[in-house]
Amino acid sequence: MRVPVVHQQGRRRRARYARLLWNGAEVVVTLGVVLLLLVAHQLWWTNRQAREGAERKVHALEREWEGEGEDEGDTGAGAGGGASAAARSGRGSDSGSGDGRPGTGSRAQPRSQPRWDQAYAVLTIPRLGLRVPVAEGVSKSGVLNKGYVGHYPDTAQPGRVGNFALAGHRNTHGEPFRYLDRLRRGDRVVVETRAAVYTYAVDRTLPRTSAGDGGTIRAIPRSTVRPAYGYTEPAHYLTLTTCTPQYTSKYRLVVWGKLRSVRPR
Structure with a gap:
């Protein structure tokens, strides 16, 4: 009679393989969950946080400006008060030319250079349903990652030539700027500050250029990569820039506008 032989070594080997396979599967599942959480954080949570913060900042700026307007109105209640309030706020009567072109009055100009990372204006683009704060500088942590739009240092302030x-x-x-490519010529872009409301009109679009194309934000904007796009004469320009294609930062999309009107607050 034969005695059955149990191959213990083979069983132990198969058990080790099974454990390795199970551990590997756990690692893959864990990595997948972590990746999904990271994607959700980037595509949903950061958007929610930034939009809520940007909306609160817009409301804060509006309340601040309204409060200043009420203070000036109270001061102007007495004789000669209106003139003195206008003088204190730098608001003259010649802020517009009467024909929709930018005026030369001091009221249309910002009072002072904004501090770094300070939100000091509100950008509104009706076609996109967009209303966000504008802050000085283009740093990610201090400005862009808050859901704000950033003003390039050393470029003109709203309403100024450049x-x-x-x-x-x-x-x-x-x-x-997710839907910046939807803007069309003639679309309104409104910039509000404590001093005035500036209305620009979209004029031209550069669909794609390199990330280092600094010519697009010069005083007279003109692409150094695609020279057919841009301008040759001084004017009151607006430039909006963002990454393209979506979910990449390889190229830049550029939209240019020109100032059409200035309305003192």
């Missing part, structure tokens, strides 16, 4: 150039995220962190 190029008021702005940057914003296209994806994540509020993605204010």
Whole structure:
């Protein structure tokens, strides 16, 4: 009679393989969950946080400006008060030319250079349903990741001759410029400050250029990569820049506008 032989070594080997396979599967599942959480954080949570923060900042700026307007109105209640209030706020009567062109009055100009990372204006684009704060600088942590639009340092302020150039995220962190490619010639872009409301009209679009194309934000904007796009004469320009294609940062999309009117607050 034969005695059955149990191959213990083979069983132990198969058990080790099974454990390795199980552990590997656990690692893959864990990595998948972590990856999904990271994607959800980037595409949903950062947008929610940034949009809520940007909306609160817009309301804060509006309340601040309204409060200043009420204070000036109270001061102007007495004899000669209106003139003195206008003088204190730098508001003259010649802020507009009467024909929709930018005026030369001091009221149309910002009072002082904004502090770094300070939100000091509100950008509204009706076609996109967009209303976000504008802050000085284009740093990610201090400006763009808050859902704000950032003003390029050393470019003009709103209402001044030159190029008021702005940057914003296209994806994540509020993605204010996600649909920038939907703008068409003639679309309104409104910039509000404590001093005035500036209305620009979209004029031209550069669908794609390199990330280092600094010519697009010069005082007279003109692409150094695609010279057919841009301008040759001084004017009151607005430049909006963001990444393209979506979910990449390889290229830049550029939209240019020109100032059409200035309305003192």
